Amino acid sequence: MLTASRPYPYVPAMAETPQRYRPVSPSAAGPLDVPVTPRNSGTPLELEWVEEVRTNRSAVERRAATLRTRRTVKKEWQAAWLLRAVTLIDLTTLSGDDTNGRVRRLCAKARRPVRTELLEAMNAAQLPIRAAAVCVYHNFVATALEVLQGSGIPVAAVSTGFPAGLSPFEQRIAEIGASVAAGAEEIDVVITRSHVLTENWPALYEEVRAMRRACGDAHIKTILATGELGTLRNVARASLVCMMAGADFIKTSTGKEAVNATLPVGLVMARAIRDYRQRTGQLVGLKAAGGIRSAREALDWLALVRDELGERWLHSDLFRFGASALLTDIERQLEHFVTGRYSAAHRHPTA
Secondary structure, three states, rough: OOOOOOOOOOOOEEEEOOEEEEEOOOHOOOOOOOOOOOOOOOOOOOOOHHOOOOOOOOEEEEEEEEHHHEEEEHHHHHHHHHHHHHOEEEOOOOOOOOHHHHHHHHHHHHHOOOOOOHHOOOOOOOOOOOEEEEEEEEEHHHHHHHHHOOOOOOEEOOOOOOOOOOOOOOHHHHHHHHHHHHOOOEEEEOOOOOHOOOOOOHHHHHHHHHHHHHHHEEEEEEEHHHHOOOOOHHHHHHHHHHHHHOOEEEOOOOOOOOOOHHHHHHHHHHHHHHHHHHHOOOOEEEEOOOOOOHHHHHHHHHHHHHHOOOOHHHOOOOOEEEEEEEHHHEEEEEHHHHHOOOOHHHHOOOO
């Protein structure tokens, strides 16, 4: 049995002290259950609002760079943040060689993402630590639903000609409908990047509105593929148009681009979400996906989201990581916290 030198009960919320985030007592932290957030109903397209958006690239990059130096999260504080990060992960497999067996193993990991003895050593075994969702291709939705039955973990399906999004529009809409009919509760769609690059905002708006209608009660996450949008201003404006069209989440990347989730892009998207809330009163989620593999990167993203959007966004209804390798490194860090030693990655298999 693993034992921690200082057993630490996981807490789902953090309070800030200068240059450090500290845990609060479990009684003050509130429940771990995901809050119920009203869906973003969208707004009419406001082209003047879109056109007036500006970004200062150098200022954005300087702000993003400070996240690694201004925030110190160590020991018990780090363990609490990493356990929180686990509950925000969409465990994902989107490879051409996916099989039903791989999806089953991934779903089993989603139900129990951290080894039991590690949770017991941190006095966290009684808490519902599980992944936020499992994200797969349409063909594997039924398999994922079978394994996840009764767990409360939703299945997310990538759709609309993922990852390029260039199949005929009618086929993309039909693909959404098929995944919803199969039981997917979340749909990750890709936008047509050319609408952004040519500044055809009405076309982007109508595209996302149609996708939102096709999703019905399933939540829609719009993937911007930010590495292919050219400028941070395009990222900000595309974020805004997707939210106007009714997106429940805006998502950085497919994970297939040359450049995926970066902190400057995350900062721009978070501020677009903040501006949208201030103007409309509606809450929209952020999903960071693609290339986030280390616990250190996860902590940086959590700090960014907390600073820019507040603690309310540190729940899976408003923030997600799209990853699988990330969980392995988080488990390694948690084992180091408990034992003082780093373990090999094969001790924490994902799928």
